[in-house]
Amino acid sequence: MSEAPTRLKAVIWTVSLGILTSFTLGSTITVATPENEALVTGIALIVSSLILYPLIVRNWSRWSREQPLVRIVVYFSPLFFGAVVLDTFVSLLVGWQGLLTTTLDTVAASLAFAVALWLSFYGGADLVREYVVRKLDVEW
Template identity: 35%
Template structure:
């Protein structure tokens, strides 16, 4: 099945803006204007990346309802960005060039984890581990 580029673009824009807002607000800033620039910068990085992932993994994307993929990406992104960035903030503090670069890279790493979970089979692997550990018959 070929990718519907309009649908892919609309999903990528929505999810990229949402995850860009999460990442932009997690990374420490000194002024509200700086926070807006961070949110916009992350969104400008995430939207094209998500579009490319949706189009390249179109069959995987449509295997389940796109709203499920959205929920998996957002919940994975929210958790991963927060969990990866928080130790960096504690380690480097919230100010300075090194801290800013480290937080930025940590937020990108969190986005990478969320992309793996949503698009590259991470959700199925995590689900299999949870079912196995909790001894659930599914």
């Protein structure tokens, strides 16, 4: 399924994935008040959208090859599981509140976001698939 690259499609994908990213990462970063959580979520929306738009435009040929649901799953799965697992590890290691926890949660969320970007836009999912197929000796 190859779509023609248009600015509107890229903006729609950017905003959609930006919202998904901001609500996922905004909910895993520990902050003191609900107002701060809304601020973190808003900042995550802006930053993730600014990062996602050029990646979507630049990698449109690879990005548009897959079905839309596959695109979302490949992007969201590592983002969600990485953020939750790393956030849980930070919380168990450091505690549930404080500046250190907020800082480490932000680092963990950024790392999960980076892995999701690598898998979605830099061929990481293809490398993982090739590795799994080779190790399991499966015909693809």
